[in-house]
Amino acid sequence: MSQDHSLNPETMPQEPEKATLEGKNKFLGLWFFLGGETVLFASLFGTYLALRNSTAGGPASTDLFGLELVFVMTMLLLTSSLTSVYAMYQMKNNNFKKMQLWLGITALLGMAFLACEIYEFYHYIHEYEFTFRSSAFGSAFYTLVGFHGGHVVFGLSWLIALMVRNAKRGLNLYNAPKYYTFSLYWHFIDVVWVFIFTVVYLMGKVG
Amino acid sequence: MSIAAAQKKGFMAAVWDYLTTVDHKKIAKLYLFAGGFFFLLGGLEALFIRIQLISPENDFLTAGLYNEMITMHGTTMIFLAAMPLLLGLMNAIMPLQIGARDVAFPFLNSLGFWLFLFGGVLLNCSWFLGGAPDAGWTSYAPLSIQSPGHGVDFYIMGLQISGAGTLIGGINFLVTIVTMRAPGMTYMRMPLFTWTTFVTSVLILFAFPALTVGLFLLMFDRMFGAAFFDVTLGGNSVIWQHLFWIFGHPEVYILILPAFGIFSDIISTFSKKRLFGYTAMVFATILIAFLGFMVWAHHMFTVGLGPVANAIFAIATMAIAVPTGIKIFNWLATMWGGSITINSAMLWTLAFIPSFTIGGMTGVMLASAVADYQYHDTYFVVAHFHYVIVGGVVFGILAGLHYWWPKMFGRILNETLGKISFWLFFIGFHLTFFIQHFLGLMGMPRRYWVFLEDQGLDNGNLISTIGAFLMGIGGLIFVINIIYTSVKGEKASADPWDGRSLEWAIPSPPPFYNFKQTPLIRGLDPLWIEKTEGKGKITPAEPLGDIHMPDASILPFIMSFGFFVAGFGFIYQVDHSGWLAAIFIGIGIALICMLIRSLKDYHGFHIHKEDLEREAD
Amino acid sequence: MIGWMGKRKPLFLFGMLALLLAGCGKENLTAFEPKGYGAESSMNLIILSIIIMAFVFAIVLLVYVITLVRFRKKKGQEDFIPKQVEGNKTLETVWTVIPIILVLILAVPTVAATFDLADKSEAQxxxxxxxxxxxxxxxxxxxxxxxxxxxxxxxxxxxxxxxxxxxxxxxxxxxxxxxxxxxxxxxxxxxxxxxxxxxxxxxxxxxxxxxxxxxxxxxxxxxxxxxxxxxxxxxxxxxxxxxxxxxxxxxxxxxxxxxxxxxxxxxxxxxxxxxxxxxxxxxxxxxxxxxxxxxxxxxxxxxxxxxxxxxxxxxxxxxxxxxxxxxxxxxxxxxxxxxxxxxxxxxxxx
CATH class of the missing domain: 2.60.40.420 (Cupredoxins -  blue copper proteins)
Structure with missing residues (x-):
């Protein structure tokens, strides 16, 4: 079909993700969506800040948080952001294999992050009996960090679906914007984590 | 494809067509139909409220049912009537005004509608399943946490689902306006209705997530034992109020700004004059939207935030009067020196100016924090926001419907019936709400199931009820007008009003690809320019060629249905863990739809040049 | 009509307004008859704001009525095309500045009253x-x-x-x-x-x-x-x-x-x-x-x-x-x- 031809040109343009109107729309739409997500997380942060000392006699942030694990998690997620940048760099070079490789590494790092987070929650629940229902602080903590974790899960599913779907057919102008918008979303998750690291863990450790 | 053509293929084919459509004009009709239905439902609820308040210590409704009635009236009117009706008009007209063939995300456009509809239906299912929500449309915690039964759960899930739909709609409009304007359609040449659609979408984008979070917190507390609003576990109920109003105040502008856009277009058209102070109008819109985010705590003057916060929010609120005043005077100046035609669309517009001015002024009065200690949560506030929302938004929707009906449906609404319904509704409106300003200060708080005998409130309430019935009759006549018009109405030409903007340059109703050739825009009021200075019709920006159109899809409908099922699961898993299955099934359906959507390629289809040539202009 | 009440007409209207408000509602319930410090404070602001708003509303209504009377489409002039005016800097400045002044007139006493009522220094x-x-x-x-x-x-x-x-x-x-x-x-x-x-x-x-x-x-x-x-x-x-x-x-x-x-x-x-x-x-x-x-x-x-x-x-x-x-x-x-x-x-x- 003429369609496939127009989406699979002889040479890929410099910015394949923005070469079509659909691509531009996707790109811009995701930016707007992230604007909304910013308000979502801002609201969650506001709620957390209002309730972070409302422990109702239960465990407080100073009792709970260990910075070592959180530091490792931060490094994992920051690195995954970097590897997704490499992937996009390879996309612009029209090197599909390398792009998939870097995205694969991104996915692995994301999964490692999630594993740490699950361990962290498990640890709090079993060692400290600190749950979602223990106090307003507990509810706020698990909601904020959990929402971020949920975003990571969604991002990973998105990434894996993309990689599997396109594994055999390579890069074209139809799927390039999809990869690109994923990487934007992944960066956003990373930025939110930096704020969580600062507001929840560092400030929580100071008390 | 017109409705008539679809009917030839049989009724089921037409239904399937609408279930799967991604055409912005058909989605607009769906929004109007669903929004109109909910508007009638909300109106009925309003009449029940007014019957209960016809005399002191009346027992037409029980106390519990009354609270359900006020909650559902407010929630329905705001989320399920006013907003969808406006989204319908935006969908129908905005792409035409910028010379686009469709919106940026036709699939998401359809998804937005079906999410809204399933959310609204879910919310209203509560009537038949043990009682509607009864904590007010503001659903303040801890009353909403404590409320027995599942009413508030329906509120949470219903609004969450329909809110997601609205957010998607907002993003879609934003991208459409940024990337899909026709050549020459610069930002400062866009009609005011397109501008207000744009600014409204920004408001939706930044306001709705706050509601989303608020609803999640409420949901976690009610359904999963969290402690956000549980004081004994350190919770804080004021958080809900902040989140609700961070959303809720911009919401007011989400409603009124599109109405401002409608009025701007109508006034300019029927005065045969360019909009006076176009640039100022655009910046006033942006300024109102910006300030709209800075004033939420004026709903909370009595919460005890302290004098500093109250003073700051009082001043910020008063500041909104300035850009709003600019708009009022610019509209008057547009009419000044014009040649004014008064028909139904213009009648609603002309009625809006004094009515909304009153509503705006009582808004400034409410902004005065210490005065608000008296007004707050009384009928004064009820009067104020009905002056703004009925006198502004509903008048705007009705004006817009009269104005754009010919474009959307190809027939002109009957003028006589239009005028009768206008006068009944207009008189009824002022009768209902003007007196309520006084009732409030005479000591009648809002949301009162009964008012007591011998408190001087009898006459005012009786008058108010009489007015409400006039409004009801007026609304009914409007519905009759729609039915009459669709059977016997006068056929509309492409440009029945001697219009100025691009939508009047194409047939009524427009073909499904809108513009055979993308138009070239040479200035503000492009059609008017071509009529007065050009050839009388729009110059195309491209030679006739193939037109690319998006594929229809049933996925948005199924996906929304999945969330609908999951909604029931969330609500009832509190009673029995078996309902968790409904959550998994529902979310599963939605996820599978998403997966299909992302794995399958959608390339759309082409209308070929030859077919286009065969069709007459 | 002109002779009726003569120049005292505005005064009369204002008196009527006061009478109307005072007659509003049940004594000791209505906010229109303040009998305590807080209610008086609020009432002063309510009256001030009503006066300002009545002024604005009168102007809007005046322009509105004149416009509708003078500029309706006239018989025999159906084809009349009005002058397409873009705007008017002076006018637009006027209706931006005057509302700002009016808002300030209301804002200053509002802020003063807000702090006054919040003063609890003598609560002890x-x-x-x-x-x-x-x-x-x-x-x-x-x-x-x-x-x-x-x-x-x-x-x-x-x-x-x-x-x-x-x-x-x-x-x-x-x-x-x-x-x-x-x-x-x-x-x-x-x-x-x-x-x-x-x-x-x-x-x-x-x-x-x-x-x-x-x-x-x-x-x-x-x-x-x-x-x-x-x-x-x-x-x-x-x-x-x-x-x-x-x-x-x-x-x-x-x-x-x-x-x-x-x-x-x-x-x-x-x-x-x-x-x-x-x-x-x-x-x-x-x-x-x-x-x-x-x-x-x-x-x-x-x-x-x-x-x-x-x-x-x-x-x-x-x-x-x-x-x-x-x-x-x-x-x-x-x-x-x-x-x-x-x-x-x-x-x-x-």
């Missing part, structure tokens, strides 16, 4: 009442005086009485329109406002935040008496002996039933801090039963036998053994004779 030396909002009644604890009561709040005229308010369940809002604007009663924090009544009298109070089915029946009274009478009332209340046997035989039976039917578990008589249900120390003096019914024995019997029919969703329903009409009459008899003081709404109302 004043009368402090701990107010608890409950579904659907109000509890008042006179801090330092060991006086507890419900529903009727006694205050001395001319003094600031500080209300330190908290809720035991959902959010309520305390509003006495004639004396002061409202303030929310939250479950998580104490909000403080003060009442200062100028004249003696019984003032209606209302709950102004939706709090459940009987939200509209959560009325209470503020009984403003002279400072001397207030002192008298406090000492009368302090000297109540909750154990005292009533003189009347029926009332004696009523007292026994009051304990037997476990009323006493929730309702304190005397200075006990038990506030599960309304304190009944001076029940016989109350201006209303259940917040809104006349204090007759008949109404009280009805209430005791079926409170749900009178106040839907109240917390008393189902929390005590059934009472027969006979028993209800005896309890009513006992409760209605609980009149520890000569200072009552009746005495204040006259």
């Amino acid at each position: 030396d004043g009368i402090n009442v701990e107010v608890t909002g409950n579904q659907y009644w109000w509890h008042f604890n006179y801090e330092g005086d060991e006086v507890q009561t419900s529903q009727d709040l006694y205050i001395p005229t001319g003094e600031r009485v500080y209300l330190n308010m908290i809720s035991s369940d959902v959010i309520h809002s305390l509003w006495v329109p004639s004396i002061s604007g409202k303030m929310d009663v939250n479950p998580e924090n104490v909000n403080t406002m003060y009442l200062q009544a100028h004249e003696e009298g019984v003032y209606w109070g209302k709950c102004a935040e939706l709090c459940g089915p009987s939200h509209s029946l959560m009325d209470f009274k503020v009984v403003a008496v002279s400072p001397e009478e207030y002192e008298q009332w406090i000492s009368d209340m302090q000297s109540v002996d909750p154990e005292a046997e009533p003189e009347d035989a029926v009332a004696q039976d009523g007292k026994a039933l009051f304990e037997e039917k476990s009323c006493v578990a929730c309702h304190a008589i005397g200075s006990s801090p038990n506030a599960t249900g309304p304190n009944l120390t001076n029940f016989g003096d109350r201006s209303k039963i259940a917040g809104y019914l006349e204090p007759t024995e008949e109404n009280l019997v009805e209430w005791l036998m079926d409170p749900e029919a009178i106040k839907p969703g109240n917390k008393m329903t189902g929390n005590y053994p059934e009472v027969s009409e006979e028993e209800a009459k005896q309890i009513a008899n006992y409760l209605l004779q609980l009149k520890p003081s000569d200072i009552s709404p009746e005495s204040a109302g006259n």
